[in-house]
Amino acid sequence: MFFFSPIQAFLVVILGTTVLAMASIEQMWTEEWEVLIISLQATAPFLHIGAVAVVTMLSWIVAGQFARSEKAIFQICIILAYLAVLIALYLVPLTISSPCIMDKKDLGTKPRIIGHRGAPMLAPENTLMSFKRALENDVYGLQTDVMISYDGIPFLMHDSSLRRTTNVDSVFPFLSSEPPSMANWTDLERLNAGEWFLKDDPFWTVSSLSPSEIFEAGNQSICKLIDLLRLAKESNVTVLFKSLPLPPAHPHYKDRINITINTILASGIPQELVIWLSESDRQLVQKLAPGIQHASNVKDFKRLRERGITMLNLRYTEIIDEDIRESASDNITLNVYIVNKSWLYSVLWCAGVQSVTSDAANILHNVPFPIWVMPPDEYSLIWITSDLVSFTVIIGVFILQNYHLIRWRLGSIRTYNPEQIMLSAAVRRASRDVRIMKEKLIFSEINNSMDNAEELSLCSENRYDGFANDAISPATEAKVHSN
Ligand SMILES: *[C@@H]1O[C@H](CO)[C@@H](O)[C@H](O)[C@H]1NC(C)=O
Ligand SMILES: *[C@@H]1O[C@H](CO)[C@@H](O)[C@H](O)[C@H]1NC(C)=O
Ligand SMILES: *[C@@H]1O[C@H](CO)[C@@H](O)[C@H](O)[C@H]1NC(C)=O
Ligand SMILES: *[C@@H]1O[C@H](CO)[C@@H](O)[C@H](O)[C@H]1NC(C)=O
Ligand SMILES: *[C@@H]1O[C@H](CO)[C@@H](O)[C@H](O)[C@H]1NC(C)=O
Ligand SMILES: *[C@@H]1O[C@H](CO)[C@@H](O)[C@H](O)[C@H]1NC(C)=O
Numbered sequence: 001m002f003f004f005s006p007i008q009a010f011l012v013v014i015l016g017t018t019v020l021a022m023a024s025i026e027q028m029w030t031e032e033w034e035v036l037i038i039s040l041q042a043t044a045p046f047l048h049i050g051a052v053a054v055v056t057m058l059s060w061i062v063a064g065q066f067a068r069s070e071k072a073i074f075q076i077c078i079i080l081a082y083l084a085v086l087i088a089l090y091l092v093p094l095t096i097s098s099p100c101i102m103d104k105k106d107l108g109t110k111p112r113i114i115g116h117r118g119a120p121m122l123a124p125e126n127t128l129m130s131f132k133r134a135l136e137n138d139v140y141g142l143q144t145d146v147m148i149s150y151d152g153i154p155f156l157m158h159d160s161s162l163r164r165t166t167n168v169d170s171v172f173p174f175l176s177s178e179p180p181s182m183a184n185w186t187d188l189e190r191l192n193a194g195e196w197f198l199k200d201d202p203f204w205t206v207s208s209l210s211p212s213e214i215f216e217a218g219n220q221s222i223c224k225l226i227d228l229l230r231l232a233k234e235s236n237v238t239v240l241f242k243s244l245p246l247p248p249a250h251p252h253y254k255d256r257i258n259i260t261i262n263t264i265l266a267s268g269i270p271q272e273l274v275i276w277l278s279e280s281d282r283q284l285v286q287k288l289a290p291g292i293q294h295a296s297n298v299k300d301f302k303r304l305r306e307r308g309i310t311m312l313n314l315r316y317t318e319i320i321d322e323d324i325r326e327s328a329s330d331n332i333t334l335n336v337y338i339v340n341k342s343w344l345y346s347v348l349w350c351a352g353v354q355s356v357t358s359d360a361a362n363i364l365h366n367v368p369f370p371i372w373v374m375p376p377d378e379y380s381l382i383w384i385t386s387d388l389v390s391f392t393v394i395i396g397v398f399i400l401q402n403y404h405l406i407r408w409r410l411g412s413i414r415t416y417n418p419e420q421i422m423l424s425a426a427v428r429r430a431s432r433d434v435r436i437m438k439e440k441l442i443f444s445e446i447n448n449s450m451d452n453a454e455e456l457s458l459c460s461e462n463r464y465d466g467f468a469n470d471a472i473s474p475a476t477e478a479k480v481h482s483n
Contacts, residue, residue: 141238194220
């Protein structure tokens with residue numbers, strides 16, 4: 001049996017849980033492998049220490065197998081494999097780099113928060129209530145998607161159909177499979193855009209709302225672009241939006257940009273508070289409203305400035321340290337989407353990102369400081385110390401587990417006795433087996449007049465071999481004990 005004693009079983013359980021915990025690092029099961037890299041930036045230093053602890057504990061099992069194996073080749077394999085893992089693990093921190101391993105004085109200002117479709121955890125997305133909730137959580141800006149209705153009114157909608165976020169199925173079933181822009185505003189304004197939120201509870205947050213908030217959420221309608229712009233102007237916050245393309249059959253297919261820009265100008269919002277995200281039609285926008293700011297997701301640093309772009313807008317899995325350095329040196333602000341978790345926000349903060357688009361403004365706004373920041377010296381000290389402690393423990397465990405072997409070796413050096421060696425070998429091979437223990441007990445009683453019965457009843461392998469030695473030559477025992 002490989003896993004025999006309760007302590008070994010316990011260690012295996014610990015190992016199993018650790019592996020599971022590592023495998024379920026937040027979000028990893030829903031997101032792609034790319035997330036792994038950035039989540040390692042937040043967790044690697046701690047995973048390293050956890051892994052060192054686990055491998056240190058495993059030394060108990062490894063040393064036990066080493067002690068009990070009869071073939072020297074097997075012992076060498078065990079030791080080499082274990083040492084390889086150990087040394088690799090000990091040196092891993094040399095490859096760990098995290099933006100949060102930095103001096104606290106170099107930490108930049110807290111990244112500004114942009115509410116993604118408002119505050120979609122607190123209110124139905126893209127409604128006035130959602131934008132107001134976001135403003136209550138001190139956002140710097142509001143992000144949304146703009147479409148134009150069949151009769152020429154710009155409104156806010158993300159999906160390619162009205163089904164998810166309105167009650168279109170029950171009110172206008174004929175519109176439910178149409179693109180939202182193919183509906184007239186006169187119909188759109190009659191839809192309810194909040195009941196779905198209470199029913200679907202997309203982020204399990206409805207239970208945290210007050211009765212009046214629930215009533216308000218259930219009473220939302222689709223929001224017009226002009227209403228959002230007026231709110232942003234009043235609150236002096238930035239609006240970032242994507243202007244979504246219309247179907248070619250749409251009557252405003254050609255003048256979509258003109259209508260949208262006219263709405264912006266009519267709202268009276270300062271143009272520098274508007275950030276244009278869509279790549280197409282950028283030149284027309286720059287011609288119609290030169291004050292509007294532009295954001296791009298193309299990492300073409302040389303041409304960004306030339307093209308009048310002041311913001312780089314990247315998904316959090318896409319950014320690398322170089323982007324952050326380059327954008328800073330080119331005077332381009334870096335916005336990262338969609339950041340909902342405090343650990344991710346912390347890593348980006350350490351990295352020097354200026355702003356993030358988030359579903360969770362209510363959470364991030366309460367993050368006063370990155371979750372951890374560690375100066376490089378302090379980190380080196382921590383991992384070197386944990387490596388040294390681990391190594392000391394492992395040496396100790398090996399000595400402990402192989403004590404009987406050491407004792408036996410010492411004994412056999414002192415008195416070379418072929419009979420003793422044969423007997424000891426026999427005893428060692430059988431040492432795990434209780435049945436044979438009994439045989440040995442009988443055997444020892446025949447050979448020995450000493451009454452060492454309690455010593456035997458301890459059933460310890462170490463003592464057992466010791467006893468086998470004693471049995472042959474009590475003189476040896478005396479010598480070994482005197483060591
Ligand atoms: C929108 O209004 C126009 C003019 O009133 C009408 O011709 C058209 O059928 C309406 N479209 C829908 C989808 O209701
Ligand atoms: C909101 O409530 C008012 C008053 O009860 C009602 O007239 C209106 O239709 C409701 N709006 C929506 C979108 O449910
Ligand atoms: C709006 O905010 C900016 C800083 O974000 C500030 O410089 C400006 O004075 C504010 N404008 C008004 C009208 O409050
Ligand atoms: C949009 O506005 C520009 C500038 O005023 C004008 O030249 C262009 O013809 C307009 N486009 C449409 C489709 O109306
Ligand atoms: C960056 O922008 C600031 C403010 O707009 C300006 O003062 C500064 O000169 C710019 N630096 C570069 C390198 O363009
Ligand atoms: C968080 O971000 C992901 C995209 O990375 C998004 O799919 C998810 O709905 C977001 N919101 C919350 C509250 O988790």
